[in-house]
Amino acid sequence: MTLGLTGGIATGKSTVSNMLRVRGAAIVDADRVAREVVEPGTEGSREVRKRFGDGVFHVDGKLDRKALREVIFRDPDAREDLNRIxxxxxxxxxxxxxxxxxxxxxxxxxxxxxxxxxxxxxLWMVDTVVLVYIPEPLQLKRLMEREGITTEEARRMIRAQMPIDEKKKFADVLIDNSGTLTETERQVDALWQTMVSKNGSGRL
Structure with missing residues (x-):
């Protein structure tokens, strides 16, 4: 069984991912993979340099993510090119x-x-979509506390993503992370039992 775990900024997706890792799941982390495919010497690094030039790289050959973000923030076509690469x-x-x-x-x-x-x-890559969910007002509050930013800055970051309530339409399973960690653990336990029973595994 392949489960797709997603969420929004400050909803607690990483927390739930770690809970599943502890229970024995094999985690394929897209953020980690995205960093690895642009390491020096990779095809991704070469293609990004070809499109965006030396200015988005440090002298040691590593990608300067801040410089690249500034480029694609100013130019929607550049963002599309980066995604295409x-x-x-x-x-x-x-x-x-x-x-x-x-x-x-x-x-x-x-x-x-x-x-x-x-x-x-x-979505074609997974059998089940699991959304880590909290209501948007709580998402805003947690993001402000986590990043030490203003309400407007937090709103801008949240607006840059698909609204969390819109994502609910695509989810097969919701993990409500608006309560305590114990309550979240209980939901993850239920999900894990379903996963291992569908896989025929005796991991419980």
């Missing part, structure tokens, strides 16, 4: 990691931890 590389790497996890242990549940699972049209 990196999206196939990220997807290919995630598919390889899923195959490797299956080969190692066919009964082990696999979780694709992908913040933009819905927005990037990656």
């Amino acid at each position: 990196l999206h196939p590389l990220i997807v290919r790497r995630m598919e390889e990691e899923v195959r490797r996890a299956r080969k190692t242990d066919a009964e082990r549940p696999v979780v694709l931890d992908v913040p933009l699972l819905i927005e990037e049209n990656l």
Whole structure:
């Protein structure tokens, strides 16, 4: 069984991902993969340099993410070009990691931890979509506290993503993370039991 785990900024997706990791899931982290495909010497690094130039790289060959963000923030076409370069590389790497996890242990549940699972049209990669959900007012509050930013700054960051309530339409399972960690753990336990029973695994 391949589960797609997603959420919004400050909803607690990473917390739930770690809970599933502790229970034995193989985690394929899209953010980690996205960093790896632009490491020095990779195809991704070469293609980004070809399109955006040396100015978005540090002298040691590593990607200067801040410089690149500034470029794509000013130019929507540049953002599209970056996605066109990196999206196939990220997807290919995630598919390889899923195959490797299956080969190692066919009964082990696999979780694709992908913040933009819905927005990037990656639902085809998973059997079940799990959304880590909190109401938007709480999302705003937690983001402000976490980042030490103003209400307006937090609103702007949230508006840059698909609204969390819109994402609910795509979810097969909701993990409500608006309560205590114990309450979240209880929901993750229920999800885990479902996952291992569908996989035929005796991991409980």
